[in-house]
Amino acid sequence: RTVGQHITYKERIGKGRFGAVWRGVWLDEDVAVKVFTSLEETSWNQETEIYNTGMLRHENILGYYASDTVGMNSCTHNLLIVHYHENGSLYDYLQCSDIDMEEMLILAHSASAGLAHLHTEIKEGTGRHGKPAIAHRDIKTKNILVKSNGQCCIGDLGHAVRGDVKLDAAPEKLLVGTKRYMAPEVLNKELKPDFFESFKYVDVYAFGLVMWEIARRARPFAEEYRVPFWDVVQADPSFEEMRQVVGVQQQRPPIPNKWSKEPLMCETAKLMRECWAQNPKVRLTILRVKKNLYSMLKSTSREH
Numbered sequence: 001r002t003v004g005q006h007i008t009y010k011e012r013i014g015k016g017r018f019g020a021v022w023r024g025v026w027l028d029e030d031v032a033v034k035v036f037t038s039l040e041e042t043s044w045n046q047e048t049e050i051y052n053t054g055m056l057r058h059e060n061i062l063g064y065y066a067s068d069t070v071g072m073n074s075c076t077h078n079l080l081i082v083h084y085h086e087n088g089s090l091y092d093y094l095q096c097s098d099i100d101m102e103e104m105l106i107l108a109h110s111a112s113a114g115l116a117h118l119h120t121e122i123k124e125g126t127g128r129h130g131k132p133a134i135a136h137r138d139i140k141t142k143n144i145l146v147k148s149n150g151q152c153c154i155g156d157l158g159h160a161v162r163g164d165v166k167l168d169a170a171p172e173k174l175l176v177g178t179k180r181y182m183a184p185e186v187l188n189k190e191l192k193p194d195f196f197e198s199f200k201y202v203d204v205y206a207f208g209l210v211m212w213e214i215a216r217r218a219r220p221f222a223e224e225y226r227v228p229f230w231d232v233v234q235a236d237p238s239f240e241e242m243r244q245v246v247g248v249q250q251q252r253p254p255i256p257n258k259w260s261k262e263p264l265m266c267e268t269a270k271l272m273r274e275c276w277a278q279n280p281k282v283r284l285t286i287l288r289v290k291k292n293l294y295s296m297l298k299s300t301s302r303e304h
């Protein structure tokens with residue numbers, strides 16, 4: 001009896017594009033199990049392969065237990081078993097509570113630390129397996145989870161690509177990710193697939209939008225939760241709609257004037273602007289974003 005059979009399924013907690021997510025118990029551990037239907041085999045394979053890349057364990061990457069295939073006669077199901085987080089996604093978390101500036105910085109910094117770990121190539125060392133640089137390609141608040149310690153961890157690696165493998169650069173293969181969060185170069189179909197850095201620039205653009213979603217919920221200026229471009233494109237926007245708004249008109253989420261009264265909100269606004277710049281090469285690296293957020297975090301009250 002392989003890993004898949006030992007799971008006790010408790011309740012269905014999510015329904016994504018790729019299969020459903022269940023809360024379960026496996027060997028006394030709370031787990032989340034993503035159940036892929038057989039037609040989502042590629043996404044399950046990709047997410048499994050990425051998780052099995054060496055040295056992918058990190059406090060700000062969604063913890064992986066196992067992948068398994070369980071078959072009931074004809075229909076087989078592919079499973080991905082990960083750590084369970086009661087708070088759910090950052091998208092869920094930001095809906096139900098506003099936050100203070102320190103929480104804002106902890107959420108943003110920890111998410112940037114997870115993305116920085118993905119982006120960073122770690123060379124083989126004595127006794128270390130190393131890891132290739134990895135680009136996520138679907139950064140958004142729904143793919144980031146909130147841990148009980150208030151830090152984020154990055155999930156949903158189904159679209160991730162490694163810097164050390166040749167990518168099938170068929171044009172339609174490059175239009176992955178969530179349209180609302182697509183960078184201008186993706187929407188204008190100007191992405192350079194043979195240049196791995198361009199996938200990192202795409203991640204940083206989306207990270208800027210995530211920072212805006214978090215910052216908007218920070219007291220004393222907290223506003224209702226909104227997704228980026230909530231007021232300029234319709235729900236489930238088309239590719240063409242997003243291309244017009246982000247690619248052609250170069251629109252970005254609005255920075256409220258009242259943020260200029262508070263130095264930390266000013267700096268946060270500056271950071272997100274440097275993430276979502278139209279020209280990919282002008283954007284900060286996620287490592288620089290992480291360092292800036294950490295120095296802002298240190299300047300707030302409690303030590304970190």
Ligand SMILES: Nc1cccc(Nc2ncnc3[nH]ccc(=O)c23)c1
Nearest residue numbers: 014021032034083084085088155156
């Ligand atoms: N990428 C990926 C793969 C497998 C499960 C998930 N989702 C989750 N993982 C951990 N805790 C959670 N808590 C609440 C809702 C969730 O959806 C959830 C994401």
